[in-house]
Amino acid sequence: MKVLICDGMHEVGLSILRAAEGIDVDVPDQPGAEEIKAMLPDYDAVIVRSRTRITAELIENAPRLKVIGRAGTGVDNIDVKAASARGALVMNTPGANATAAAEHTIAMMLALARHIPQATQSMREGRWDKKRFMGTELFHQTLGIIGLGKIGSIVADRALSMKMDVLGHDPYIIPEAAAILGVEWVPLDELLARSDFLTLHTPSTSETVRILNRETLARTKPGVRILNCARGGLIDEQALYEFLLNGHVGGAALDVFEQEPPVDSPLLKLENVIFTPHLGASSYQAQANVARAIATQIVDYLLYGIIRNAVNFPSIRPQDYEKIKPYLVLAERLGSLQGQVSTPIQRLEITYSGSDLQELPLQPLTHTVIKGLLDPILAEKVNLVNAPLLLKERQIELITTTRSESKGYTGEIAVKAISPREEFSAAGAVLQGHEIRLIRINDYRLEAELEGINLLIQNYDKPGTIGLIGTTLGSHQVNIANMHLSRTPRDKAIAIIRLDNEAPPEAIETLRRHPSIISVQQVKL
């Protein structure tokens, strides 16, 4: 496995990657876009900070790429949609640089309030200008925080310790949760109208891009000071410039920009704006944290298939991994059985029952069923990341249900495929924490191994049928490993016959032609 590191990495992360057996690491010095384009096709993983953009074009030309790691929080420099379509995971390190970004925000607020950068510059120029740099205390000033996630919450905590009054707006956080932080949750308009300092801590999304624009800036309190240590696109920079120029906005502290580095931005010329070159995460501790986190995540994924902090795949906590492993195998085999038996499928219904599955994350299992289902059908590479997208593209409706009870099993997965003419359902369970069994096919109950090459035969429950199956397979040199039978009261039966070797088409055809046999399907699990 080869890992490419584009934007440098703290030694702590490099050591983790270099110590992993089977992983080779390359750290070119600040490679440009063309260089990355030429190198990426040879790599299984790439790790970036905010400097490198991983575009759809790069991803499409990197057939080996399995995972894109972001040593940080925001993934807006990575085309996550293109990565998902190609089945590549995108992982970040949530929270690992949150303290650094929050402290940087507080530093910017204090520097802005007391004109520290301007005073430093003035002294360098030989002046002792006490009057010019009269500042504002933060004590009892109102700070409005847009985005009360990991960074916003730490900013709130530090601001409260300086006795600021803290307002917060976050549509995805309930007022009660904000109150626990000591923050008064208010609608956006109220936050704009009441804040003396206003700070942004949201990701860049279609909802948040240019959240501060001419219209919203006009609703802010006159003299407001604006801080942005989140993403440049959150503020319309031209509008901010106009509001700074006309004095409605009293000052701004910017760590991030629409274009980085900013070129010819008029903001750079304004005396009441202070800047840092995207330094929010640039503390030794944060860089060690993100490097350690992303290196461990990449090693765990490439070598052991453990997925953590993927923005395009649900995470499995390390403590759940051992327990979920056999269910992942069961999910894939049930999906694969369906993929080989039922086409075309209109609707897929997955039911999770039993106590084991109440405690485990179900989304990875659902993705795994879908992967198993589509793998035998599609020519393109299906994996856990792109499987749900491919299901959607094929217009297959997905319904998942959970039940706390499972008859006799601690964990049962049932997968029903509904096609225009028929339904086929198969259920499986994990016994004693590791043995995978097929426990139901349609109405037939059984307990069969779910692996290898199998014949799935539906027949009329008549004497001699099993003998006929054995003789026919034997005459084609096909050895039976084991056999499970089940029948319903309606004189029909089902047989799952595990074979040592594949049955040739002629053997299957001979069986199909027999009047006591309803259907024969060979499935490879």
Ligand SMILES: NC(=O)C1=CN([C@@H]2O[C@H](COP(=O)(O)OP(=O)(O)OC[C@H]3O[C@@H](n4cnc5c(N)ncnc54)[C@H](O)[C@@H]3O)[C@@H](O)[C@H]2O)C=CC1
């Ligand atoms: N300057 C720097 O070096 C750094 C910048 N960042 C930026 O900070 C952002 C926030 O990071 P975290 O707090 O760790 O992320 P987070 O995911 O913990 O928090 C983001 C919060 O924004 C909220 N949000 C989403 N849409 C919103 C909307 N329309 N209005 C108000 N709130 C909304 C979410 O509900 C969430 O609570 C990152 O996405 C990244 O872009 C992060 C680290 C360093």
Ligand SMILES: O=C(O)CCC(=O)C(=O)O
């Ligand atoms: O890696 C960096 O320097 C920037 C950090 C950042 O913006 C993020 O983590 O979202």
